[in-house]
Amino acid sequence: MPGEESRIGAHFAPRDGRGSGSGVRPNAAHGNATSSSPGETAVFLAAAQRGSTERGRETSLSTTLPDETAVYLTAAKRSRLSSNSHAESPLKDELEECLREETEEEVERLAARKANSTSILVILSRITGFGRTMAQANALSGALMSVASCYTVAAGMPNMLYELVMGGMLVTSFLPVYLSVRNNRGREASAEYASNLLTILLVIMGVLSVLSFIFAGPIIWTQSAGASADFDFDLAVWFFRFFAFEVILYGVSSVVSGVLNAERDYFASNAAPMVNNIITIASFMLYSLVVKGGLLAWDQALIILAVGNPLGVVSQVLIQLPALRRHGVRLRLKIDLHDPALRETLAIGLPTLIVTFASYPTNAVQSSCALQVTSSGAAIAYYSRVWYVLPFSILAIPISVTMFTELSNYRVAERMDAYRRALSSGMRKIIFTMIPCALLLIVFAPVLVALLGGFDAEDAAMTATYLQVQAVALPLYALSTYLQKVCSSLMKMKIYAFAACVAAATQVVFCIVLTPVYGLYVVPLSSTFHFLAVDAVTLLSIRREVGSFGFSSVMLSGARALVFGLLGSAVGAGLLMLLTTVVGPVGGSMLRGLVYAAFAGLPALLVAYGSAYALGRSEAPFFDALFSRVSRALHRG
Numbered sequence: 228m229p230g231e232e233s234r235i236g237a238h239f240a241p242r243d244g245r246g247s248g249s250g251v252r253p254n255a256a257h258g259n260a261t262s263s264s265p266g267e268t269a270v271f272l273a274a275a276q277r278g279s280t281e282r283g284r285e286t287s288l289s290t291t292l293p294d295e296t297a298v299y300l301t302a303a304k305r306s307r308l309s310s311n312s313h314a315e316s317p318l319k320d321e322l323e324e325c326l327r328e329e330t331e332e333e334v335e336r337l338a339a340r341k342a343n344s345t346s347i348l349v350i351l352s353r354i355t356g357f358g359r360t361m362a363q364a365n366a367l368s369g370a371l372m373s374v375a376s377c378y379t380v381a382a383g384m385p386n387m388l389y390e391l392v393m394g395g396m397l398v399t400s401f402l403p404v405y406l407s408v409r410n411n412r413g414r415e416a417s418a419e420y421a422s423n424l425l426t427i428l429l430v431i432m433g434v435l436s437v438l439s440f441i442f443a444g445p446i447i448w449t450q451s452a453g454a455s456a457d458f459d460f461d462l463a464v465w466f467f468r469f470f471a472f473e474v475i476l477y478g479v480s481s482v483v484s485g486v487l488n489a490e491r492d493y494f495a496s497n498a499a500p501m502v503n504n505i506i507t508i509a510s511f512m513l514y515s516l517v518v519k520g521g522l523l524a525w526d527q528a529l530i531i532l533a534v535g536n537p538l539g540v541v542s543q544v545l546i547q548l549p550a551l552r553r554h555g556v557r558l559r560l561k562i563d564l565h566d567p568a569l570r571e572t573l574a575i576g577l578p579t580l581i582v583t584f585a586s587y588p589t590n591a592v593q594s595s596c597a598l599q600v601t602s603s604g605a606a607i608a609y610y611s612r613v614w615y616v617l618p619f620s621i622l623a624i625p626i627s628v629t630m631f632t633e634l635s636n637y638r639v640a641e642r643m644d645a646y647r648r649a650l651s652s653g654m655r656k657i658i659f660t661m662i663p664c665a666l667l668l669i670v671f672a673p674v675l676v677a678l679l680g681g682f683d684a685e686d687a688a689m690t691a692t693y694l695q696v697q698a699v700a701l702p703l704y705a706l707s708t709y710l711q712k713v714c715s716s717l718m719k720m721k722i723y724a725f726a727a728c729v730a731a732a733t734q735v736v737f738c739i740v741l742t743p744v745y746g747l748y749v750v751p752l753s754s755t756f757h758f759l760a761v762d763a764v765t766l767l768s769i770r771r772e773v774g775s776f777g778f779s780s781v782m783l784s785g786a787r788a789l790v791f792g793l794l795g796s797a798v799g800a801g802l803l804m805l806l807t808t809v810v811g812p813v814g815g816s817m818l819r820g821l822v823y824a825a826f827a828g829l830p831a832l833l834v835a836y837g838s839a840y841a842l843g844r845s846e847a848p849f850f851d852a853l854f855s856r857v858s859r860a861l862h863r864g
Contacts, residue, residue: 348497349621355504357679360613361817362511364679367606371525372686376605377459380450380594381466382536385439385473388446391587392435393428393478396576401485404571409489414555420568421486422558427569428478430562439471449591450605454598462529469533476540483547486556495550502546503539510535578720585724585731589757592735596742597750603686604747611694611751614675615701618664622849623705626656627712634716643773650713650769651777655784657709659846661702662785663792663835668698670796671828674803677813677820687815689747697751702785703758710765717772726764730757787844795835802827 367375401424409417439446443464451458484496514531517523551558597604630653637646668675672691676682682690714723734757741749770776806823813819832850839845840854 348494352497352501352504353617353621355501355508357613358508359504359511360610361679362508362515364610364682366511366515368680369683372606372683373457373459373602374462374525374529376598376603377463378466378532379605379609380447381463381470384446384450384467385470385540386477387587387590388435388439389432389474389477390583393431396573396580396583397424397428397478397481397485400572400574400576400579401482404568405485405489407571408568417489418556418558419561419563420566421482421556422561423563423566424569424572425479425482425558426560426562427564428482429475429560432475432478436472436474439474440468443467443471450594451598452595454595454604455600455602458598458602466529466533470536473537473540476537476544480540480544480547482558483544483551486558487547487550487554490554490556492550492554495547499543499546503543506539506542507535510538578724581724582727585727589731589734592738593750593753596738597747599742600747601689603689604750607686607690607693607747608750610676610679610690611697613679614668614672614694615697618661618668619701619705619708622660622664622847623657623708626653626660626848627705627709630656630709630712634713647773647776650773651780653709653713654706654778654781655846656848657705658702658781658785659788659839660849661705662788663795663847665698665701666789666792666796667799667828667831667835668701669695670799670803670831671824672698674813674820674823674828677815678817678824680815680817682815684815692748693751696748697754699752700754700758703755703762707758707761707765710762710769713769714765717769719768719772722768722772723761723765726761726768729764730760733757733760784846787839788846791835791839791844794838795831795833798834799827799831802830 363375363378367378405417405421408420444460447460447463447467451460451463454460480499484499487496510531513535514528517528517531518525522528593608594605597608601607630649634646634649634653637643637649672694673687676687676691676694711723714720734753737753737756738750741753766778770778803823806827807813810819810822813823836845836847836850837854839847840851845851
């Protein structure tokens with residue numbers, strides 16, 4: 228889905244994932260990434276510098292390593308300009324020579340250092356995210372479960388509106404255009420471009436916020452049409468009017484994060500959501516304390532939640548501003564509609580905007596169909612998604628980002644044989660990692676829901692079943708995100724946009740027709756058909772574009788993953804049955820859920836991925852690196 232990877236900016240990664248620290252999501256590394264060993268940044272820097280010297284342009288290098296993405300874009304641009312025929316350009320020759328000179332070990336050392344710092348931020352982000360979910364589940368449980376649905380629907384709307392109008396397009400297009408302007412016209416010009424875009428964004432988002440406040444009712448209706456009678460529509464509208472101005476803040480945060488990513492500073496932009504989560508957690512805890520202490524009635528205390536949510540988003544923006552000043556970037560209010568960089572922004576981002584438009588009716592229909600069955604439908608879908616996206620975020624996104632860098636490098640050098648091999652390798656890694664995760668989610672869904680706490684027996688059972696059905700789509704979901712990166716590396720985003728439109732139409736029809744007949748679980752099942760359509764259409768288009776890339780090896784890897792995943796799931800299911808017999812059902816106990824997850828889940832993971840590693844059949848980079856490190860430690864001991 229759009230937005231999951233909006234702040235990812237890693238540029239170094241091992242090719243096979245066997246190095247120390249490989250396989251961890253590289254989306255928040257910070258600090259100085261220089262090294263005595265030349266990596267991809269130095270390679271493209273050298274090539275870009277030599278290419279510019281030949282054209283009589285002076286390239287000055289400071290003692291600090293220049294931004295790697297800017298150098299890469301410069302090299303790519305010059306390579307395209309000088310490669311109008313099949314004749315080998317000097318820049319292309321130098322790029323290929325430099326690529327041959329770099330070693331896997333050098334790249335792995337750089338990747339490990341970045342991945343280690345990134346993994347800490349990812350883990351902290353997920354911990355605070357779970358804390359937020361658990362705080363909501365405990366504060367708005369039982370009789371207040373319908374309030375949780377109202378809050379969930381209203382809280383998701385500002386970000387959805389931002390993504391619909393501008394967000395997806397901005398994430399795709401801002402960074403490359405900003406770096407292009409900075410490289411060709413200087414840092415001051417890039418700051419001018421960012422200021423111009425930010426000001427235009429403030430105007431557009433400001434108007435959207437006002438309209439959202441005025442037309443809050445119709446907007447909420449798009450997410451709750453057909454909801455059951457006990458869904459409090461007026462309460463959802465009341466919440467949304469407090470949250471409406473967050474649309475402006477999301478726009479500011481995206482521009483600031485984009486500038487920081489261009490400066491290779493990933494810490495502030497990835498720490499910001501943690502602060503948001505902490506403030507929102509505090510609001511839920513305060514609400515629970517006030518209501519349970521009898522200080523205010525449950526409905527009077529809702530003002531705490533209505534104010535706490537936007538305060539969290541405000542903090543998400545403010546925490547990034549010191550980092551912006553530290554890098555010497557000064558943004559100011561200005562509007563220049565004739566800036567050619569704006570046209571470039573629109574040209575690059577338009578296909579992504581189409582994808583976002585396609586996803587909006589899909590999300591609206593899913594939400595409405597879930598609420599049509601039960602007033603808790605939106606909350607059930609939200610709690611299920613917390614666990615559904617966890618393996619995707621930690622394990623699949625790093626593979627997509629790493630392979631995107633490699634694919635882009637091969638595309639620039641016109642090494643299409645290597646490109647096809649890398650494309651197939653990335654698909655195998657995604658599939659091999661995600662299939663066992665999907666199976667384990669199915670087995671451990673009741674335990675994972677218990678970890679959130681605050682559910683009565685009926686809601687816990689419905690949420691667990693929802694998660695089990697949704698888990699079937701996980702490998703297809705992860706693969707679709709990777710294929711989006713593939714299309715970006717080919718500069719053929721229209722391929723993915725077309726696939727997303729076809730898939731959205733399929734899912735909407737599926738939900739509308741079948742939910743009234745078969746009930747709530749049609750909604751998560753529709754995701755399987757959605758991502759299956761995206762993957763099928765995109766893969767066919769990519770094959771026409773690049774030729775055969777070894778899809779049979781991908782299917783073979785998937786079959787192996789299924790075998791190892793079933794083995795690990797069987798072990799996990801057996802241990803859960805044993806614990807249930809000896810200790811009792813997990814029920815709604817958070818402590819018991821934690822114990823069951825540890826004593827049954829860890830052995831299941833070990834069997835699923837450890838046996839594949841021991842037999843030399845694993846293609847899961849994160850677990851390969853983990854087992855490799857453990858193996859080395861045991862040998863040293």
